[in-house]
Amino acid sequence: MKLTIVGSGTILPDPDRGPCALLIEAAGLRVLVDGGSGTLRTLTKLGHDPRELDAQVLSHRHLDHAGELPSLLFLHKVARRRRPFPIFGGGGLTTLIERIEAAFGELTADYGAPVTELSLRGPDGVALAPGLRLSTAPAVHKHGALHLAFEADGHRVVFSGDTGPSSALTQLCRGADLLVTECAYATPGEDHLCAAEIAAMVAEARPARVVLTHLYPDVDESTALATIAATGVRVERGFDGWSWEG
Numbered sequence: 150m151k152l153t154i155v156g157s158g159t160i161l162p163d164p165d166r167g168p169c170a171l172l173i174e175a176a177g178l179r180v181l182v183d184g185g186s187g188t189l190r191t192l193t194k195l196g197h198d199p200r201e202l203d204a205q206v207l208s209h210r211h212l213d214h215a216g217e218l219p220s221l222l223f224l225h226k227v228a229r230r231r232r233p234f235p236i237f238g239g240g241g242l243t244t245l246i247e248r249i250e251a252a253f254g255e256l257t258a259d260y261g262a263p264v265t266e267l268s269l270r271g272p273d274g275v276a277l278a279p280g281l282r283l284s285t286a287p288a289v290h291k292h293g294a295l296h297l298a299f300e301a302d303g304h305r306v307v308f309s310g311d312t313g314p315s316s317a318l319t320q321l322c323r324g325a326d327l328l329v330t331e332c333a334y335a336t337p338g339e340d341h342l343c344a345a346e347i348a349a350m351v352a353e354a355r356p357a358r359v360v361l362t363h364l365y366p367d368v369d370e371s372t373a374l375a376t377i378a379a380t381g382v383r384v385e386r387g388f389d390g391w392s393w394e395g
């Protein structure tokens with residue numbers, strides 16, 4: 150299983166960091182996770198052809214995570230895709246796709262984009278392919294927000310999505326090989342995490358490794374890293390193109 154951070158930033162313009170996107174490669178599948186504006190270009194720069202993506206999983210429906218979706222669906226139409234492009238996410242995703250279709254003109258009619266909505270009430274999961282499982286849990290955020298865990302080849306990687314402090318996320322992180330977590334805030338808030346909250350979670354769940362993304366400019370990177378490193382768990386800041394393989 151390989152995880153690549155495609156976009157490590159936020160919606161704020163940054164020449165070096167795009168909005169949130171990850172790529173999971175496992176069990177013969179290439180799965181795009183989220184995808185803010187610019188994801189198609191960054192994927193291409195990293196050597197991946199967006200036309201060859203097999204599926205997409207959305208952590209939630211904020212534009213810094215889902216803004217590129219209409220462009221990706223249009224790309225599949227223009228490229229004459231003939232196999233379905235399955236999309237997974239929390240409740241409300243079906244309506245989003247229907248509205249994109251209505252607004253931009255039946256982008257998926259030729260190939261089909263079957264939607265699977267995962268529960269916002271408790272843990273859920275689905276096999277993306279034989280040997281690649283997606284497990285989810287509701288996140289403390291808006292617009293159908295989920296935590297995502299991908300399991301393949303005996304490994305588990307966890308993506309926080311956007312979230313406030315979350316016991317469900319702590320549960321998913323127990324025994325995980327990698328936690329990719331947002332660290333949007335410098336101090337505690339309701340709908341995003343700060344480094345002290347991540348440190349408390351990491352101290353309890355002990356994932357093998359932690360990577361920070363989605364830092365807003367008022368988060369001091371070195372202070373955040375030191376706060377989490379004090380737990381003894383390896384931590385670093387991600388960048389566009391950062392990757393992990395296990």
Ligand SMILES: [Zn+2]
Pocket residue numbers: 209211290291311
């Ligand atoms: Zn959000």
Ligand SMILES: [Zn+2]
Pocket residue numbers: 169211213214311363
């Ligand atoms: Zn976000």
